[in-house]
Amino acid sequence: MNLQTRLVIGFLIATCLTGAVATVVGITTINRNTLEEVQRKVQQDINTAELIYGYNLERLRYQLEFISLRSPLEEAIQQNDPATLTGLDCLIRRDTSHNGDHSSLDMLTLVDAGGRVIFRVANPGAKGDNLLWDPVVRKCLTERKPQASAVTMPLRTIVDQNPRLESRVVIPIVKTPQSVELDAKVLLDGMVLRAAHPVFSRSGALLGALIGGVLINRDYDIVDTIKETVYQDETYKDRDIGFATIFLGPVRISTNVKTKDNQRAVGTLVSREVYDRVIIEGKDWVGRAFVVNDWYISAYAPLYDIDRRIIGMFYTGILEAKYRDMTLNTILIFFGITFIGMVIAFVISFRLGHSIIRRIRILKNATQAISSGNLEYQLPPGRSSGFDMLDEAFNDMARSLKDRDDRLQKAFQHITRTERLASLGQMAAGVAHEINNPLGGILLYSNLVLEEMDEDHPGRKNMEKIIYQTDRCKKIVQNLLDFARTPSGDQRPTDINEVILTSLNLVKDQSMFLGIHVETELAHGLPLVMGDLSRLEEVFLNLFINAADAMEGKGTLKITTWLTSTRAVKISIRDSGKGIDRAYLPHIFEPFFTTKDPGQGTGLGLSITYGIIQKHGGFIDVESEAGKGTTFVITLPSCLNEKDETCSEGSSEILGDYGV
Ligand code: ADP
Secondary structure (H helix, E strand, C coil): CCHHHHHHHHHHHHHHHHHHHHHHHHHHHHHHHHHHHHHHHHHHHHHHHHHHHHHHHHHHHHHHHHHHHHCCHHHHHHCCCHHHHHHHHHHECCCCCCCCCCCCECEEEEEECCCEEEEECCCCCCCCCECCCCHHHHHHHHHCCCEEEEEEEEHHHHHHHCHHHHHHHCEECECCCCECCCCCCEECEEEEEEEEEEEECCCCCEEEEEEEEEECCCCCHHHHHHHHHHHCCCEECCEECEEEEEEECCEEEEECCECCCCCECCCEECEHHHHHHHHHCCCCEEEEEEECCEEEEEEEEEEEECCCCEEEEEEEEEECHHHHHHHHHHHHHHHHHHHHHHHHHHHHHHHHHHHHHHHHHHHHHHHHHHHCCCCCCCCCCCCCCCCHHHHHHHHHHHHHHHHHHHHHHHHHHHHHHHHHHHHHHHHHHHHHHHHHHHHHHHHHHHHHHHHHCCCCCCCHHHHHHHHHHHHHHHHHHHHHHHHHCCCCCCCEEECHHHHHHHHHHHHCCCHHHCCEEEEEECCCCCCCEEECHHHHHHHHHHHHHHHHHHHCCCEEEEEEEEECCCCEEEEEEEECCCCCCCCCHHHCCCCCCCCCCCCCCCCCHHHHHHHHHHHCCCEEEEEEECCCEEEEEEEEEEECCCCCCCECCCHHHHHHHCCC
């Protein structure tokens, strides 16, 4: 797997993981917050439902008080004659279904102090029976105070109160998914909001009580009020979002929850878990619950009768679909963001990987170029490649390699030249030594022969030529011997600046120097060098004369001296002459190498110079460019002080001077 693929995969995994974690954390947080918020709301809603229910009971109680104040109940009870009460008939609801008339009652009954029925407004024919079985009536008569509560009544009793209520009481039971199991097929009980108001004589004796009731079965007044108050007709996707229900036991007797065919889900049953918790255990329920045919975030609370027995439940709930969709949308948004993030990460990592690989390839090529010997190679400046430091380091490395290579080559040239010159020197010395004696003999006998010849002897001229040429040979041989000769033992601390100035004085007035401008830049306080004064003068004379030859009577000769960091004394002799051809440079220190016309030069000057400097423990180097000039640089070891004859850098440390 290449770097680019690794980078892309790494980036994608990182983005994917971050996206997944962000999605999970985001959804959990949103879910928790939303769910908590909605649960808090339905909890408040159930409280509101209980308040509305309580308000309805209170209203019923006040209604009875109002009726008892306005109607001649005392007379009716005392005379056991309800004839005067026929006007109350209009208070009874005619319509068997809920007609929205808040003031209407389903039952209104007058009993005496013993609970015996004196008059039933909705069923005048049925009277004389005793209502003390009804806990609300009983409590009102015993405590002589108004009472109100929900009461469960069997169908027969309700029909006794008001025969028209039968159709509202009887509710077929409908099983729904997850609902509690119930054997009965039809509900034959009703829940009645019951209120009783005591009737007293003028003297304050309890005469009886007026009892009113509203049947909750199929009466949607309370649940719709709860819905309007709490959910204000809020809808989600054309569906009502909030609902309220009153249960009798597990059966919905009044509700605005709808079935699939958009009918009120009266007769449907509560789920098992809610039934167990609320009806059996008597606790509130807040949370998800399956209601009829969908999930709702629901709250249930028990509904008690006057003796605090649980007879049913209140329910408020919000359709979960809205929050489910919200969660789904959030998931989609998070996934979308993660996907976009992944696309961006892919593009970035792909391009990044591409540019890294491209740069690495360039580096690889550069390394190959360097290793194949192209030390001049430098990395092209990559525009914001991000590898600036690496590029710089690489170029530095290439530069220092090149530098080192140059110095090595110079040192190598120097060593080979030294070796070659040394062997040449040995050979020359050998040849010179062998030739020197015969030449001496020739010269001696030639002179003897010449002395014996008369002035007008015809061979005299030839003999003089023989002596002249032999003399010349002898000088050459002497020079050769000088080249190979070790310096005389006469070495002492010498001021190199002085040697230079003395040598200059010897030549500067000669005709060849007349048109030449001589500059000197001699360092003050230079340490002395151990040297043979006359041999060193010979060196400088050689170099000055060669320079003057090269400048052909005009130009600048500059002589500089300085001290190096290794306490070696350096002397540079620079002329502005014709320079030395590149091809000749390696040979100029060789004996007999000359570019001058025969008879003009012997080619021994520089080789002797080289030999002298080397014998002084130093070395001589040359730099030249044809047409521009030549510079000879001599390095000589310096003495630490005048008495101490130990010297600094010698030719043995020559490589060090080349920086190798
Ligand atoms: P010669 O001077 O007798 O030729 P040298 O050994 O002194 O012998 O010099 C060898 C050759 O080096 C010269 O022939 C000349 O070509 C070259 N040379 C020496 N010094 C210089 C200089 N300063 N400028 C140009 N060429 C020089």
